[in-house]
Amino acid sequence: MNYRMAEEADTGVSSRTERKALEKAKILQRESERKIFRLVGRVLKKPEAERSEEEAAVLLLHKDTVEELSKRKVRRNVLKRKQEEVFDDAEELRNKVRQLAVAVKQANHLVVYTGAGISTAASIPDYRGPNGVWTQLQKGRAVSSSDLSKAEPTLTHMCIRMLHKENMVKHVVSQNCDGLHLRSGLPRTALSELHGNMFIEVCVACSPVREYVRLFDVTERTSLHRHGTGRRCSHCGSELRDTIVHFGERGTLEQPLNWRGAAEAAEMADVILCLGSSLKVLKKYNCLWCMNRPANKRPKLYIVNLQWTPKDDLAELKINGKCDDVMSLLIEQLNCQVPVYDRAEDPIFSLATPLRPEELDSHNREVISTENKPQDNSADTTGQDTAVQGGWFGRGYGKGRKNRKKAVL
Numbered sequence: 105m106n107y108r109m110a111e112e113a114d115t116g117v118s119s120r121t122e123r124k125a126l127e128k129a130k131i132l133q134r135e136s137e138r139k140i141f142r143l144v145g146r147v148l149k150k151p152e153a154e155r156s157e158e159e160a161a162v163l164l165l166h167k168d169t170v171e172e173l174s175k176r177k178v179r180r181n182v183l184k185r186k187q188e189e190v191f192d193d194a195e196e197l198r199n200k201v202r203q204l205a206v207a208v209k210q211a212n213h214l215v216v217y218t219g220a221g222i223s224t225a226a227s228i229p230d231y232r233g234p235n236g237v238w239t240q241l242q243k244g245r246a247v248s249s250s251d252l253s254k255a256e257p258t259l260t261h262m263c264i265r266m267l268h269k270e271n272m273v274k275h276v277v278s279q280n281c282d283g284l285h286l287r288s289g290l291p292r293t294a295l296s297e298l299h300g301n302m303f304i305e306v307c308v309a310c311s312p313v314r315e316y317v318r319l320f321d322v323t324e325r326t327s328l329h330r331h332g333t334g335r336r337c338s339h340c341g342s343e344l345r346d347t348i349v350h351f352g353e354r355g356t357l358e359q360p361l362n363w364r365g366a367a368e369a370a371e372m373a374d375v376i377l378c379l380g381s382s383l384k385v386l387k388k389y390n391c392l393w394c395m396n397r398p399a400n401k402r403p404k405l406y407i408v409n410l411q412w413t414p415k416d417d418l419a420e421l422k423i424n425g426k427c428d429d430v431m432s433l434l435i436e437q438l439n440c441q442v443p444v445y446d447r448a449e450d451p452i453f454s455l456a457t458p459l460r461p462e463e464l465d466s467h468n469r470e471v472i473s474t475e476n477k478p479q480d481n482s483a484d485t486t487g488q489d490t491a492v493q494g495g496w497f498g499r500g501y502g503k504g505r506k507n508r509k510k511a512v513l
């Protein structure tokens with residue numbers, strides 16, 4: 105008995121020692137690998153003619169490392185190219201828009217998909233462009249922006265609305281939460297706001313869901329998985345929630361998401377025009393792309409975006425231009441007039457439910473009114489813009505960033 109215990113103890117000690125030795129060996133191996141990588145990397149940076157015999161021998165000795173490093177370089181370059189903004193020159197742009205105009209005219213059922221790129225001219229930064237929210241957050245930089253409710257529909261929004269009125273566009277599917285399509289006058293039946301609308305809060309306790317359109321950003325206090333806005337339904341008293349769908353959430357509200365409208369539109373589409381979207385998120389929604397059909401039976405894709413998109417290879421035409429530039433050329437090609445946004449005609453004012461007197465101080469966001477004019481670019485010039493925290497714009501990043509800031513202070 106005693107003998108066995110001693111043996112077990114002995115084995116325990118020896119296996120622990122072995123394990124430690126093994127770990128140490130692994131660490132040493134990793135370290136020596138890192139050294140080799142650094143050495144080979146240094147040699148590779150030199151032009152071939154300047155390498156000494158010794159250095160050339162290093163490369164020959166570590167062929168695998170040389171191969172791995174050059175693979176990494178290729179991957180880095182591809183990634184870099186995908187993030188770069190590319191601009192077609194004026195001549196090319198005109199040619200491409202001419203082709204687009206033909207497609208628009210010939211289409212039986214043209215559906216438009218839009219992303220943040222169509223709102224950049226309205227001083228709303230995009231997500232994945234070089235100065236986009238996502239890119240900035242990836243780099244650990246703070247994101248601030250002027251009050252988003254000051255934004256107004258852009259030329260692109262107005263052109264889309266006009267093309268719908270002329271029966272050339274049948275439906276618009278947007279990932280933007282800025283409400284600008286609605287404010288351009290596009291009828292709600294022709295619109296799917298897949299990720300919600302920052303001006304709309306709803307009571308899901310009421311049946312059917314009761315909707316409250318407001319004249320301010322209702323998402324001030326909401327974030328990922330926390331959608332309560334703090335205000336209450338005037339019919340049943342339940343807390344209202346915003347309509348925003350954050351990354352990692354699944355949107356189930358019928359309106360303003362209107363998934364049914366989006367799916368029906370995609371099903372019937374023969375041409376899809378994608379404007380200002382990286383398509384990285386839209387790509388994941390299978391029903392938007394008819395991928396269950398053979399390639400030649402799918403709708404033809406026309407993509408307008410400055411950066412690479414995962415659908416570029418499948419596109420009939422990729423236009424590397426700003427949405428407003430492309431749309432104004434397109435409208436010219438179609439012999440139409442570019443409509444101008446008129447605040448007095450903005451449907452949000454007739455859709456809105458006024459706050460009850462006791463709710464008036466339930467938010468701190470700017471209220472849009474028919475009178476006040478937006479101050480252009482105040483964010484860039486005065487630097488006194490509101491840092492956007494939480495709400496739809498922070499997209500769940502806000503919390504982490506705030507905490508980090510506190511920790512530093």
Ligand SMILES: [Zn+2]
Pocket residue numbers: 307308309310314337338339340341342
């Ligand atoms: Zn209710």
